[in-house]
Amino acid sequence: MTVAIIGVLVVVIVVILVRRRSRTGRAPQIAAPRAAMPKLLVTEVDNRPTLASLSTKLGASRGVFDRLRSLSGAPNREVLSVVEEILLRSDVGVALTSEILESLSDSHADESVLEHVRTALLQNLNRDRSVKTSSRAEHVPVWLFVGVNGVGKTTTIGKLAQQQRNAGRSVVLAAGDTFRAAAADQLAQWAERTGSDIVRASEGADPGSVVHDAIGRAFARKFDLVLADTAGRRANSSNLLDELAKVRRIADRSPGEVVETFLVLDATTGQNALTQAKEFLASAGVTGIVLTKLDGTARGGIVVAIERELGIPVKFIGVGEGVDDLLVFEPEAFVDSLLGA
Template identity: 50%
Template structure:
């Protein structure tokens, strides 16, 4: 399991007392998955698929049934490429999400990984609304060994991004990681701001590859799914960064986000350390939670 060792094993007791895959087992499993933040729709579909597979393949033993459930969850989560598209330099990755979910921290950790892979990385401090946001990103830039472009608090985010893209082209930067304001959860404000940033990228770096990553706090459970729906409608997400899967997070929220939105989870965080945010692996994750 490795990286996901810290996740809570949500069905351990259920499978520990497994005798047979009867109706009582399926009912208890569905309840367990719902309580693990998978939501009613996803839990119901997973259990129905398992019920059909058990019947069709005549599965009986604990490991056979657990393995079938694991495969079903993996299939639900595998909805797209989990790797970042960094094909066109400078690649631009926008990080969006409400305040407090860990956007700035995620930029620092992903920047550190990319730097270790030999890429030249530039941070763009386009969250100019939150007090000390640029200072926080500056600390992470120094920690990760990455460059940063920032302006004064209250500056126009588009102007900061423009400066960052000019610097990226001049310095042969491979990847620009752009922080954005967490207060822009109002749909119209968010759409206007992201449209403006997109125009700047199109104009200044027309050949750049682009990612729009939503950072979500896993401990918010189903509220995280509601956030994800809103941002998907307004921003056209390419991926999810799921933070704080350690601690009180039940972890199941990954499955409905992928299944219902068709957006892959690209990174998952299970700790505070700079190396505790890793590329998401659906099979390793399913193994861990089961």
């Protein structure tokens, strides 16, 4: 197959170049006929509908929602489309949404539509969410943080460091993001704020060595936990992912032991989150998700699909910029917020 693929590429490239060369002068620009297209596709972005607002959505009296609540058996098309809208707008994804809709239209159970959707979503959120803070004897437990650029890895580490400090543990932060300008400075400010130790190196240094040094320091001085930052990276570059795998191997080398690898995920992320989770799972052995930026309008529904398909549980959620705004994930509360009930 490899040769065939190269063959295709080679042929295409050659053809492209030969065509280019033999072309003399620029072909005239042909103006495409323009169909009338509104400048604004959508002028009013309605607030995301909630099951609670179904009554107004359906243009009927308040009683409709109560009826819907008690409605059992196969719901009508209108109800289905509202449920679809709610789920899609929460970034749950097309696949899971259609599945839930199907089960909903087949359902003859004695439960309300709301209950049915709620149960269907919760069924996918059934993994173990415990967080490991201890390692084998004579080892230093390490939490590794991975994710794409701009999801809030460094901030998350700061917040978790504070929580661990509050719980009475001593913490070393490893400034493993040696790529982004001033990332280590950002982490250093968190170290100061939370009373943690920090190990950092200059920009462009090897992230593995920073993590290694941090573990060595934690081991020698009997710290309880190492939180290791990594540079944000896109999940479709094998080089970057290999580098991450290497950092993880180093962090897992005695006396270090990676007890948790958190994928930090931005709640505004759409369907690409699933790809990200897949890639980071393969290269860094992700054990849990931290869903950040849930305090905005985004709902982060894609984590339901991720937990279902990849079995990675959400362990923390970020709901604000304050140090205490990182909470333990609770499925019921999350699903309720998705459904707006």
